[in-house]
Amino acid sequence: MKIATWNVNSLKVRLPHLLDWLAAEQPDAVCLQELKLEDKAFPQAELEAVGYQAVFSGQKTYNGVAILSRQAPAEVVRGIPGFDDEQKRIIAETIGDVRLICGYFPNGQAVGSDKFAYKLDWLAALTAWVKDELRQHPRLVLAGDFNIAPEDRDAHPGWKDEIHVSVPERDAFRALELLGLTDAFRLFDQAANSFSWWDYRMNAFARNFGLRIDHLLISDPLVADCRRCWVDTAPRQLERPSDHAPVLIELTR
Numbered sequence: 051m052k053i054a055t056w057n058v059n060s061l062k063v064r065l066p067h068l069l070d071w072l073a074a075e076q077p078d079a080v081c082l083q084e085l086k087l088e089d090k091a092f093p094q095a096e097l098e099a100v101g102y103q104a105v106f107s108g109q110k111t112y113n114g115v116a117i118l119s120r121q122a123p124a125e126v127v128r129g130i131p132g133f134d135d136e137q138k139r140i141i142a143e144t145i146g147d148v149r150l151i152c153g154y155f156p157n158g159q160a161v162g163s164d165k166f167a168y169k170l171d172w173l174a175a176l177t178a179w180v181k182d183e184l185r186q187h188p189r190l191v192l193a194g195d196f197n198i199a200p201e202d203r204d205a206h207p208g209w210k211d212e213i214h215v216s217v218p219e220r221d222a223f224r225a226l227e228l229l230g231l232t233d234a235f236r237l238f239d240q241a242a243n244s245f246s247w248w249d250y251r252m253n254a255f256a257r258n259f260g261l262r263i264d265h266l267l268i269s270d271p272l273v274a275d276c277r278r279c280w281v282d283t284a285p286r287q288l289e290r291p292s293d294h295a296p297v298l299i300e301l302t303r
Contacts, residue, residue: 051078051079051146051148051300051301051303052075052076052077052078052079052298052299052300052301053077053078053079053080053081053148053150053191053193053266053298053299053301054075054077054079054080054081054193054296054297054298054299055080055081055082055083055152055193055194055195055264055265055266055296055297055298056068056080056081056082056083056264056285056292056294056295056296056297057082057083057084057154057194057195057247057264057292057293057294058082058083058084058085058292058294059084059086059292059293059294060084060085060086060087060292061082061085061086061087061092061093061114061116062086062087062091062093063290064290064291064292065093065096067285067288067291067292068082069096069097069100071282071285071296072100072102072118073100075282075296075298077298078119078120078121078145079117079118079119079120079121079145079150080102080117080118080119080296081115081116081117081150081152081153081193081194082115082116082117082118082152083114083115083152083153083154083194083195084113084114084154084195085106085108085113085114085115085116086108086110086111086112086113086114087108087110087114088108088109088110089106089107089108091108092104092106092108092116094106097118101120102118102119102120103118103119103120103121103122103123104116104117104118104119105117105123105126105141105143106141107128107129107138107140107141108138109136109137109138112137113137113138113139113154114138114154115138115139115140115141115152115153115154115194116141116152117141117142117143117150117152119143119145119150121145121146123143123144123145124143124144124145125142125143125144125149126141126142126143127140127141127142127143128140128141130172130175130176130179131179132175132179133172133175133176133179135172137156138154139153139154139155139156139172140152140153140154140176142183144187147189148187148189148190148191148272148301149183149186149187149189149190149191150190150191150193151180151183151190151191151192151193151194152193152194153176153192153193153194153195153196154194154195155169155172155173155176155194155195155196155197155198156168156169156172156197157169157197157213158197158213158214158219159213160213161212161213161216161218166213166218169197169219170218170219170222173219173222173225174222176226177222177225177226177229180192180226180229180231181229184229184230184231184269188269188270188271189269189271189272190231190268190269190272191266191267191268191269191272191299192226192231192265192266192267192268193265193266193267194264194265195247195263195264195294196223196263196264196265197213197214197219197263198214198215198219198220198222198223198263199214199215199261199262199263200220200223200224200233200262200265201220202215203242203243204245204261204262204263205245205260205261205262206243206245206258206259206260206261208259209259209261214261214263215261226267227267230269230270231267231268231269232267232268232269232270232273233265233266233267234265234266234267234268234276234279234299235262235265235266235279235280235281235297237273237276237279238278238279243258243260244262244281245258245260245261245262245281246260246261246262246263246264246281246294246295246297247260247261247262247263247264247293247294247295248260248286248293249293250293255286255287262281264281264294264295264296264297265297266279266297266298266299268299272301275301275302275303276299276300276301277300277301277302278298278299278300279297279298279299279300280297280298281295281296281297282295282296282297282298283295
């Protein structure tokens, strides 16, 4: 099974890129973030035409998440249960025996801001819910744009003491791992300065001035099944790309 996560930064703009990429990579499931469109505008017919069923939760202009899968989805959940939030950031479904949670984690804007406090509250609510999900679904993948670079090696050396790399954010990432989740990317030897996001400004992609903030955390029963995890930088090189690249894992089953 091949599972991917990709912040497309506007599904309307990036739909041609997505369709071409699906044809080339043939993933079994894809978690999408930052759809930036309402549900009525979701391109369900176009995706069904290339073999994917979709569950989605969108809103105008901001946020929005979706899961595309070749198998019929079951047990769909939208939003973090019990957490009052108008922002569309979470969607989950079961595919076969794998529980897949897709998240667009809050950015946080700046350490100490109101948006940063919301980010930490959101992360706490997510962690409590994922703990319960793991009890019910031992084979679980938490995928998405986490807006957290968990270690110094996940950020360009020039990125210090800022949002995405702060101690509270990294502590929240560790709290998710302590539930029994593993960063699939770190199961394998990876090239230095491997990132998944690059700012549109300052020629950041060409300079590889980036962050690794897109992740797939997998539960303990999936670790032995994980054969590969990588960042596909090819879509970031296209004309009018998302500022994020897809990240993928391959499971033996």
